[in-house]
Amino acid sequence: MFENRAVGLALTLPAAIFAAALFLVPVGILLSEAFRIDGSWSIGAYIDFFSSARNRTVFLRTLKLGAFVAGVSAIVGYAAAFVIVSLPPTSRGRIFGLVTLPLMISPVARTYAWLVILGRTGFVNQILVNLGITDTPFRILFSETAVFIGLLQLFMPLMIISLVSAMENMPKDAVPAARILGANWFQVFWRVILALTREGLVIGGTLVFTGSMTAYITPAILGGSKVLMLETLLYQRVTVANDFVSASVIAMILIVMSFSANLLLKRIATARKSR
Amino acid sequence: MSDFVLLENLTLAYGKTIAVEALNLSINQGELITLLGPSGCGKTTTMRAIAGLMPLRGGKVWIDGQDVSRIPPSKRQVGLVFQSYALFPHLSVFENVAFGLRLRSEPNLKQAVMDGLEMVGLAEFADRHPTDLSGGQQQRVALARSVVMKPKVLLLDEPLSNLDARLRLDMRTELQRLQKDTGITMVFVTHDQSEALALADKIVLMRDGAIEQIGTPEQIYSAPVSGFAADFVGFETILPDGKGGGQAWRPGAVVLGQGPYNGTVRGASFAGERREYVLDSKIGVVKADVSVAHPAFEIGQTVDFDLPPETAVQLARVD
Numbered sequence: 001m002f003e004n005r006a007v008g009l010a011l012t013l014p015a016a017i018f019a020a021a022l023f024l025v026p027v028g029i030l031l032s033e034a035f036r037i038d039g040s041w042s043i044g045a046y047i048d049f050f051s052s053a054r055n056r057t058v059f060l061r062t063l064k065l066g067a068f069v070a071g072v073s074a075i076v077g078y079a080a081a082f083v084i085v086s087l088p089p090t091s092r093g094r095i096f097g098l099v100t101l102p103l104m105i106s107p108v109a110r111t112y113a114w115l116v117i118l119g120r121t122g123f124v125n126q127i128l129v130n131l132g133i134t135d136t137p138f139r140i141l142f143s144e145t146a147v148f149i150g151l152l153q154l155f156m157p158l159m160i161i162s163l164v165s166a167m168e169n170m171p172k173d174a175v176p177a178a179r180i181l182g183a184n185w186f187q188v189f190w191r192v193i194l195a196l197t198r199e200g201l202v203i204g205g206t207l208v209f210t211g212s213m214t215a216y217i218t219p220a221i222l223g224g225s226k227v228l229m230l231e232t233l234l235y236q237r238v239t240v241a242n243d244f245v246s247a248s249v250i251a252m253i254l255i256v257m258s259f260s261a262n263l264l265l266k267r268i269a270t271a272r273k274s275r
Numbered sequence: 276m277s278d279f280v281l282l283e284n285l286t287l288a289y290g291k292t293i294a295v296e297a298l299n300l301s302i303n304q305g306e307l308i309t310l311l312g313p314s315g316c317g318k319t320t321t322m323r324a325i326a327g328l329m330p331l332r333g334g335k336v337w338i339d340g341q342d343v344s345r346i347p348p349s350k351r352q353v354g355l356v357f358q359s360y361a362l363f364p365h366l367s368v369f370e371n372v373a374f375g376l377r378l379r380s381e382p383n384l385k386q387a388v389m390d391g392l393e394m395v396g397l398a399e400f401a402d403r404h405p406t407d408l409s410g411g412q413q414q415r416v417a418l419a420r421s422v423v424m425k426p427k428v429l430l431l432d433e434p435l436s437n438l439d440a441r442l443r444l445d446m447r448t449e450l451q452r453l454q455k456d457t458g459i460t461m462v463f464v465t466h467d468q469s470e471a472l473a474l475a476d477k478i479v480l481m482r483d484g485a486i487e488q489i490g491t492p493e494q495i496y497s498a499p500v501s502g503f504a505a506d507f508v509g510f511e512t513i514l515p516d517g518k519g520g521g522q523a524w525r526p527g528a529v530v531l532g533q534g535p536y537n538g539t540v541r542g543a544s545f546a547g548e549r550r551e552y553v554l555d556s557k558i559g560v561v562k563a564d565v566s567v568a569h570p571a572f573e574i575g576q577t578v579d580f581d582l583p584p585e586t587a588v589q590l591a592r593v594d
Contacts, residue, residue: 173361176328179348180355181375181424191374195365 034248073159081163159204166200198269279304286333312481354421362405369401391423502593511562522587529563534581
C-alpha cells in the first residue's frame with residue numbers, strides 16, 4: 001500500500017509499542033508465573049491444578065458448555081442465516097438489525113433479564129405451572145442450563161453474522177443449481193452450503209466458543225458459585241484466595257483452549273476442502 | 276412428440292406482484308424454443324417455473340406426459356444453465372460436472388464426465404478450478420454439467436449475454452450443434468432478438484407476463500402481430516390507421532428527402548455504412564436510416580419523408 005515500506009512500519013510502530021509494552025509483556029510475566037515454583041521453571045502448578053477433582057470438573061464444564069453453545073449456535077445460525085439471505089433486501093436489513101440488536105445491549109442487563117425470566121416466579125415457570133406441566137416451579141437458575149441459555153443468547157448473534165456474510169458470498173445460484181442437479185436439501189446443505197461457508201463457520205465457531213469460555217458475567221450471575229466455569233473460578237482464585245499462581249494457570253489454559261479451538265476448526269475446514 | 280413440455284394456465288407471482296398470468300404454451304420434443312422479451316416480461320420466471328424453482332400460483336406444468344407441478348426441482352430431470360453459471364467454486368471442473376452424476380451414483384462416472392468435458396472442448400481443464408477459467412469456459416462447464424445428466428429439457432438463461440461478440444458466435448454454433456447431436460429439447464431465454472432469430476426453431480415473444488406472439492423466426496421477423504412485436508424486431512416507425520390497427524416500417528424502409536410528410540431531425544448518428552436519424556413529425560416519431568452516400572441532414576433541419584406502403588408490414592394492433 002505504501003510506496004516506502006519504512007513509512008508503513010513507522011505508522012504501525014506506535015500501536016506496536018503500545019501493545020507490546022502494555023499488553024504482551026505484562027501477560028508474558030503473568031503467565032510465566034505459572035511456570036515458576038520457588039524461582040525455578042516447572043509445570044508443577046499445572047499438575048497441581050489438574051489433580052484437583054473440582055478443577056477438572058470446572059475445566060470440563062467450560063469445555064462442554066463452550067462446545068455446546070458453539071454447536072447449537074451453528075445449527076440455529078445456519079437456519080437463521082439461510083432465511084435472512086433469502087429475504088428481499090429491505091426486510092433482510094430489518095431482520096439482521098433485530099439479530100444484532102442484543103449486541104448493543106449491555107451483557108449485564110441482558111443477563112439480569114434472564115434472572116427475571118428464568119427465576120422461581122419468573123415468566124417460564126409461570127407458564128409451566130399455569131399449563132399444569134408442573135406443580136412446583138423448576139429450578140432453572142444456578143444450573144448449567146441457565147448458563148447455557150445465557151451464553152447462547154449472548155453469542156449466537158456472532159455466529160449468525162459470520163454465517164450470513166459467508167452465505168452472501170456464495171455464488172448466487174449455487175443452491176438452485178444443486179437442487180436441479182438432483183440434490184435433496186440435506187445434500188444441498190452438506191455438499192454446497194456447508195462447503196462454501198466453512199470459513200464463516202470457523203470464524204463464528206471460534207468467536208462463540210472462546211466468547212463462551214471467557215465470559216464472566218453470565219456464568220457468574222446465572223451459574224453463581226454452584227456452576228463455576230474457568231473464568232469465574234479465575235476471579236474467585238484472585239479475589240477470594242489471592243492465589244495468583246492458579247489464576248495464571250487458568251489464564252494460560254484459556255489461551256491455549258482458544259488457540260486450539262481455532263486451529264482445530266481451521267484444520268477441519270481445510271481437510272474437507274482439499275478432499 | 277408434441278406437448279412434450281406443456282404449460283397450462285400458468286400463473287406466477289412474487290408476493291402480490293403477478294409476474295406471469297394464465298400462460299399456455301406447448302413445446303415439442305427436440306425443439307429449440309426461445310422465450311424472447313424485454314426484462315420484466317416474465318420469461319425468466321417462466322423458465323424457473325419449468326425447473327421447479329418457482330412455486331406456481333396457478334396452473335400446471337407438464338413434462339413428458341407427467342404433471343410435475345408439485346415435483347421438486349431435484350426430481351424433474353431438467354437441466355438449467357444459469358446466467359451466472361452458478362459453478363461450485365470449491366470443486367474442480369471435473370467435480371462440478373460430476374456433481375449430479377455422483378448424487379445418482381452413475382456407474383460410469385469418470386467416462387461420462389470426460390465425455391461431457393470433451394463435448395465442450397474442455398477435457399484438459401478437468402483438474403482446474405472454475406475460478407481459473409474465463410467466462411466463456413465457465414459457461415461451457417456449466418453446460419457440460421447440465422448435459423451429462425441427460426435432462427428431458429435443457430433450460431438456458433441468457434447464455435450468450437455475458438460473452439463478448441466472438442465467443443457469442445462460437446457458443447451459438449456450439450448450442451446448435453449440441454441440439455442437433457443430442458436431440459435434446461431446449462428452452463432458451465433471451466432479451467436479444469438477433470440471438471433468438473439465429474437460434475430458435477420457434478420463438479415465443481413475451482410481454483408483461485403473457486405471450487404476445489408465437490412463431491418461427493421468419494414469422495416473428497417479417498409478420499409481427501402488434502406494435503410491440505413490430506418494435507421488438509425493428510419496425511420502429513409505426514403509423515396507426517385510427518381503427519386499432521396500423522402499419523410499421525423498418526428504419527431502412529423510410530425514404531428521406533422527399534415525400535408527403537415532413538419532420539424535424541431530433542437526433543442523427545453515424546453508423547458506418549448508414550446514417551441513423553430520429554425525426555419528430557405530426558404522425559409521431561420516425562426512425563430512419565439512409566446510406567452515407569446521401570447528403571447528411573443537420574439536427575433541427577426540417578426534412579420531407581415518405582413511408583412507402585409496399586415496404587410496410589400490416590399490424591392487427593398497434594399497441
